[in-house]
Amino acid sequence: MDAQDLAQLADKEFEQMLTSNIHPPTRDARTWAAITHPDNLPRARRILTHVHERTASVLRRRKTEREEFRVQCFARGEAGKREWFATRADFESLRRRTANFHQRVQRAITELGQEQRNVNRAQSHNAGQQSRETLRELAVAVQRHQAVHARNGGGAEQVDHELWQHLDRLTVPTGPGQHPTTLRTMLSIYWTDAQPLDDDPGRRTQPEHVAAAPAPAAAHPGVPQARRAHDREDLTA
Structure with missing residues (x-):
């Protein structure tokens, strides 16, 4: 079940899906990811807080009822005491199961609270980054x-x-x-x-390309240079 499917559930169904995944060793990773999705996280925390309050109320009520039952049993003498002690094991077993569930709910609420803080920090960071970028654009x-x-x-x-x-x-x-x-x-x-601002085109100077005169060819050593025609002297036989 993904986050969108979970969001479509009624509160009672959402609560059942939530309470069946509060224990980390037995939870379904995909369902828990849908529960802790930012769109479902506030609802999950609200519903689980109500579950925690209900179980706390149940524990208090059962403790009060058990004490009243003890007083009534002990008032009936030995027969009443035997009845009270006979029901003690069942009561303690039920109390431990309810208390364990209550503690798991408490730990899950703490876990959801941490997830909410992570979401808040991420949103605050994104908002801060956006504000910083806006300030940068203004400064530029x-x-x-x-x-x-x-x-x-x-x-x-x-x-x-x-x-x-x-x-x-x-x-x-x-x-x-x-x-x-x-x-x-x-x-x-x-x-x-x-x-950045472009430089004023009028201020730019194009580099001048000056063609360098070719260097005179170096004379080969040991080879006499040819004489020009007007430099030759007429030779007589």
């Missing part, structure tokens, strides 16, 4: 706003300076010691702008 937007003013060289108004100062005033906890770190430090170390 403020940083980009300041960068645009710096790039364009325009005069900033007082409201702009007040906005930018929040990057140095607001902090977030970081590291194992949860030390407060300013948003500006977070931006420079931990948070990266996924879409």
Whole structure:
């Protein structure tokens, strides 16, 4: 049975499924996973708490009734005492079974409480991560706003300076010691702008490609260079 099927059960059927799986050695793992699913966990805790209250009430009532029965038996003399002692074993056996069930319910309630705390921590962590991401996006937007003013060289108004100062005033906890770190430090170390501002195309300079003149061919050693035609002298026979 999965979590959705379990959620469709009436309270009485849900309780039967729950109480038959409270003992870890005998529980069905899939059914217990459905019981501890975040959608069913609050209901399981509520129903099991009612079961615990009922068994506690039963134990108290039986103890009171047993004491009243003892008084009545002892008032009848030896015959009454024999009757009381004759029923003692059955009463103790029933009391132990009920007490054991009561303790198992108590342990299961503790286990469900731990599961609920795990769910709460996970939800709180997810919410905290989402809040931190929202704060990062806001800090990046403020940083980009300041960068645009710096790039364009325009005069900033007082409201702009007040906005930018929040990057140095607001902090977030970081590291194992949860030390407060300013948003500006977070931006420079931990948070990266996924879409940084592009440089002004007018400020860019394209690299010039200069073709180097080819180096003169090195002369081979031992081989005389050819003379130019106008350098030759006429030879006479």
